[in-house]
Amino acid sequence: KAGVTQTPRYLIKTRGQQVTLSCSPISGHRSVSWYQQTPGQGLQFLFEYFSETQRNKGNFPGRFSGRQFSNSRSEMNVSTLELGDSALYLCASSSLSGGTEAFFGQGTRLTVV
Amino acid sequence: QQQVKQSPQSLIVQKGGISIINCAYENTAFDYFPWYQQFPGKGPALLIAIRPDVSEKKEGRFTISFNKSAKQFSLHIMDSQPGDSATYFCAASIGGSARQLTFGSGTQLTVLP
Numbered sequence: 322k323a324g325v326t327q328t329p330r331y332l333i334k335t336r337g338q339q340v341t342l343s344c345s346p347i348s349g350h351r352s353v354s355w356y357q358q359t360p361g362q363g364l365q366f367l368f369e370y371f372s373e374t375q376r377n378k379g380n381f382p383g384r385f386s387g388r389q390f391s392n393s394r395s396e397m398n399v400s401t402l403e404l405g406d407s408a409l410y411l412c413a414s415s416s417l418s419g420g421t422e423a424f425f426g427q428g429t430r431l432t433v434v
Numbered sequence: 435q436q437q438v439k440q441s442p443q444s445l446i447v448q449k450g451g452i453s454i455i456n457c458a459y460e461n462t463a464f465d466y467f468p469w470y471q472q473f474p475g476k477g478p479a480l481l482i483a484i485r486p487d488v489s490e491k492k493e494g495r496f497t498i499s500f501n502k503s504a505k506q507f508s509l510h511i512m513d514s515q516p517g518d519s520a521t522y523f524c525a526a527s528i529g530g531s532a533r534q535l536t537f538g539s540g541t542q543l544t545v546l547p
């Protein structure tokens with residue numbers, strides 16, 4: 322069974338640009354959550370999607386947005402990139418909204434220059 | 435507001451020793467407490483999890499101890515091995531599930547051969 326797949330693995334963007342990251346959950350999983358991991362702030366919850374609906378949102382500015390498609394694949398978008406957005410962005414999938422285990426992908430390393 | 439406090443930040447133990455990592459939480463609504471292990475370049479992977487209706491859970495060499503009244507929980511790694519060298523995160527969530535996890539700041543464990 323394939324795990325959670327995140328693409329791309331690495332990304333370099335310029336300040337002010339926007340970026341879209343993709344996450345394909347484990348087959349059959351309908352819940353996808355996104356997290357930002359930085360050395361200073363650690364792992365922070367961004368948002369969760371279930372059946373194409375955003376269920377929860379963390380304390381991040383509106384520049385961070387996401388969506389989920391009917392096949393459960395999810396994308397997150399960051400507009401007007403800032404240097405502080407440089408981070409590892411992790412996606413996690415669960416079998417149901419409220420599944421007791423979250424399976425994480427390897428993440429997308431975003432560097433903003 | 436950091437809702438889950440984790441200590442120590444780093445830990446060095448000898449092979450065969452016991453590694454102990456502690457976490458304390460503030461939000462009494464938390465009812466699911468997982469521990470994740472993360473290797474460099476990888477996403478976090480679930481190690482073991484506990485709910486507040488039990489005081490201890492053991493899986494192989496890994497044990498969670500939970501003290502509801504003190505709002506604390508800890509991970510014990512028995513017979514620590516060099517392959518256990520990784521970063522460990524405690525986490526907590528509401529609703530008994532892995533959605534919207536609040537993570538501790540992480541502990542860098544090094545097991546010396």
